[in-house]
Amino acid sequence: MNINAEQFIASNKENLQALEGAATQAFSGVEKLVELNMAASKAALGESFSHLQAAFGAKTPQEFMALQSAFFKPVAEKSSAYFQHVQTIATDSGAGFTKTVEAKIAEAKTAFDTAVENMEKNAPTGTETAVAAFRSALTAGQKAVDSAQASAKKAVEAAQTNFAAASKQAVDAAKKAAKVA
Secondary structure, three states, rough: OOOOOHHHHHHHHHHHHHHHHHHHHHHHHHHHHHHHHHHHHHHHHHHHHHHHHHHHHOOHHHHHHHHHHHHHHHHHHHHHHHHHHHHHHHHHHHHHHHHHHHHHHHHHHEEEEEEEEHHHHHOOOOOOHHHHHHHHHHHHHHHHHHHHHHHHHHHHHHHHHHHHHHHHHHHHHHHHHHHHH
């Protein structure tokens, strides 16, 4: 094989930079989720205290029930908006990470194929059978990796679909609760 130290160092440096980029993307998604949760918690806390103050000031049961009803009506919309924000953050973060990983895997696969082709060309006479067996094993390994990637992609899509369904159920439940209140 004709891989020199400079190529090896450059490849490792590129991979480290890609890993740093992926980690930065992941942390960015987590930061967005934390910011969203902090804002939602702060708003819910403020609204709850305001509602409690108003409820303690109610003079009749009808006034109290009207306050309760008014408090719970916007819950469905707020829940829906919150879950949509979470889904958007998760989808965006996952898509960026997946794109980066897939690009690096494709680069590595191409580089490895090139190295194997060079090895095949430079193999000593009489080793053709061993080289063919090695190539066959590599092909099988690459097919297994491709299959695993496809399965992982399907799992992510299924998780996103399930999250969207759970979000819809939560919003529907909140709407029903708001109507009852």
